[in-house]
Amino acid sequence: MTLKPVVNDPQGLAVTQGLHALGYSEVLESRVGKHIQLTLTASDRQSAASRVEEMCRRLLCNGVIEDFHFQVAEAGT
Amino acid sequence: MTLKPVVNDPQGLAVTQGLHALGYSEVLESRVGKHIQLTLTASDRQSAASRVEEMCRRLLCNGVIEDFHFQVAEAGT
Numbered sequence: 001m002t003l004k005p006v007v008n009d010p011q012g013l014a015v016t017q018g019l020h021a022l023g024y025s026e027v028l029e030s031r032v033g034k035h036i037q038l039t040l041t042a043s044d045r046q047s048a049a050s051r052v053e054e055m056c057r058r059l060l061c062n063g064v065i066e067d068f069h070f071q072v073a074e075a076g077t
Numbered sequence: 078m079t080l081k082p083v084v085n086d087p088q089g090l091a092v093t094q095g096l097h098a099l100g101y102s103e104v105l106e107s108r109v110g111k112h113i114q115l116t117l118t119a120s121d122r123q124s125a126a127s128r129v130e131e132m133c134r135r136l137l138c139n140g141v142i143e144d145f146h147f148q149v150a151e152a153g154t
Contacts, residue, residue, distance in 0.1 A: 019136060030113060036108070037108045038106070039106040039107075042103060
């Protein structure tokens, strides 16, 4: 889950300032989002992907201010 | 940034319970971490990777409770 580019990100600003204060002047911008790792059962990757997309739309992602991306991998891989 | 497996994750528990309440009973576990996207200048990928690893160790990641992984990509790709 990442904030949409037009949304202000004070947390990202704090990260950038913190990195600059430590001497990492090469950092131009930081954006802070969420990383959610779901463990779930599904008959195949495609059905897992379609369920996860639905979960993102219905609960995990605030579509007004956030975008989401996800990857499906088999457990243990 | 993800919480180490041994660390309790109440936010992840809330996500799991929320998904179950919506009928996604196939979800076994959720772990909530942070996703930080840094835009920075570097002479090549390798030097970018070594700087980012240093930033993670020094500021971004709390090594006591968190693990980190990162990928380096050229801007626009």
